[in-house]
Amino acid sequence: MRLMYGARGVVAAMAAMAAVACGGDDGSAPPPPPPPVRSVRILSGADVTDSAGARMLQPLIVEVHDSAGALAPLGTVVRFESLARAESYEARVASLTALGYSSLASGITDASGRTGVMVELGERPGTARVAIVVPTLGVRDTARFTVTPAAPARITLTPSDTAVFVGGSFTVRGSVTDRYDNPRSDPIALSIARTGASVTSGGVVSTSAVGRYTIQATVGPFSQTAQFSVVPPGLLTAFDVISGEIVTVDLVGGNQLRRALAVSAGIGIRPKWVAGTGEVIYSTFNGQLQELELAAPNQGTRLLFPQRPASITHAADPSPSANGAWVYFAAHSAGCASDDYCLHRARLDGTGIEIMEATRVFPERSFRPSPSPDGRRVAFQVDVSTGPRVRVLDAETQQLSAWSEPGFAPAWSPNGQMIAYMNSKGDLNVIGADGSSPRVVVAGKEFLRYDGITWSPDSQWIMYRVLEGTSIVNAQTGEVLPIPRLNAYFNVNWR
Incomplete structure (x- = not known):
């Protein structure tokens, strides 16, 4: 820093310097120099x-x-x-x-x-x-x-798996980190090899065809993949195990609407759509007995049997026919040959209760009904000494099918041509409604055997649940489309 002095300042400064050089006014020695710095x-x-x-x-x-x-x-x-x-x-x-x-x-x-x-x-x-x-x-x-940051070591894509409706879009976000998880700013190259979906450099994914797709992300020698399912439109009713409620939710897990609270007594809630209405029918436990209840949007709930027949105690597994004529269900009743479930049906206004006489066999347990679209026949599970089997009953004649297959939880296709069911090996199977051409659609996936399966309205897809989550499978090609956001929902039913 430069100091500016006037004439007096120069004289004063020179005098001060002379004083320092010559010692103080009292003749003392000048101050010692500062010590060396360690x-x-x-x-x-x-x-x-x-x-x-x-x-x-x-x-x-x-x-x-x-x-x-x-x-x-x-x-x-x-x-x-x-x-x-x-x-x-x-x-x-x-x-x-x-x-x-x-x-x-x-x-x-x-x-x-x-x-x-x-x-x-x-x-x-x-x-x-x-x-x-x-x-x-x-x-x-x-x-x-x-x-x-160190060299690139890892690419992360979010979401790593998701589902979207055909024609829909979403954004995948990528990040690059080094081996210590420090973020890097490297550009990520994104691509989708299969036709029917595309991705921009900014991560916007667009879809045009149903299927399972893989997004490939590349940074130098490193790569990572994310997957997604493109699914057909659909609306589900299901039991939300987290909230304990009957809900409706779309096929990709969005737009959830709460319908009613329900309590399981062990056999399951198993909500089903009632054809031609917005109602859902399900089983709930009132503290003493299982009852069949219906819930409609913004209309509360009602009992199928406001005055429960004295002969029926527990009623469960409701399954309406597609033509709206009947609802089949399993119940403990005086008409059953054993103190267990046998099949019944009633009109959807609660009248016309009938017991399916052919299912009154001791000590067999008949339940999990799934009617044909016209309501005349019903596929069901019967537990016999050798294990569960799938059978078909003609409700008009009370004649059982000549065929039966080892398995459980049957589901009749909406077109009336096929019945899907599970077997003890964990296979998802399909058989003709006449018992012909049984075949495996998905092999050995450790199904949650009491959760059930459901068909798409066009009979092309079957929804099922395994320990890993919920998926749909094409009944003809076997292509599987996982739907991650449905994993909290049980007893799903598709319409």
Whole structure:
């Protein structure tokens, strides 16, 4: 800084300087010069920029001076200490002769007052510091380094799996991290190989055909994939196991509407759409008995049997026919041959209750009814001594089908031509409504056997639930489309 003096200021300044040179007015000696400063000089290896986890090729070398300004004596101990962040050290150090890195290393000065350490940068980007301490001299300094993210090691895509209606779109977001999960700014190349869907460089996915698709993300030699299902339109009713409610939800898990609370008595809630109405029929436990209840949007609930027949105790597994003529159900009643379920049916206004006489067989248990679209026949599960079997009953003649198949939880297709069911091996099977051509659609997937299955309205797709979640499968091609957002819903029914 330059000082500007006037004439008087110059004279005064010169007088002051003379006074300093000659001592004080009292003839005393001038003040002594300041003592030499004890110091650490960083000669090399600091102020380097490198990536997280990198080991510096050049050692950190320091030169130490004592209080006389001379080089520190041979053998002076110098400590190099790593400074810590909340979760890790900013850097690690190792003596010049050591193999491992740690938070502390020591060196001793040589004849030139010098010593040093090797430095390994920490895992987090930013400034990394190494404290240099000479305990005997009370000297301390800090070497600094700049840490950048390490090389790309991982690509993350969000969502990693989802479902969207055909013609819909969504955005996939990608991020790149190094091996320490530090974010990087590398551009990600996105692509979809299969026709029927496309993705822009900004991650916007557009769809035009039903199917299962894979998004490929690439950064240099690294790649990652995300998957998504494009599904047909559909609306489900289901039991939400988290809230304990009957709900309606679309096929991709959105637009949930609550219908009613329901309580399971062990056999399941099993809501079903009532054809031609907005109502859903299901089983609920009133604290003493299972009853069949219907819920309509904004209209509350009603009992199928306001005055429950005295002969019927527990009523469960309601399944209306597609023509709206009948609702089949399983019930404990005086008409059953054993103290267990057998099949009944009634009109949807609660009248015309009939017991299916052919299912009154001791000690068999008949339940899980699924009627044909015209309501005349019903597929059901019967538990016999050799295990569960699927059979068909003609409700008008009370004649059982000549055929039966090992399996459970049958579901009659809306076109009336097929019956889907599960078997004890975990296979999802389809058989002709006349018992012909049984075949496996999905093999060995450990089904939640009491959760049931449901068809799409066009009879092309079957929805099922396994331990991993809910999917639909094309009944002809076997293509499987997982739908992740439906995993909290049980006893689904599609319309």
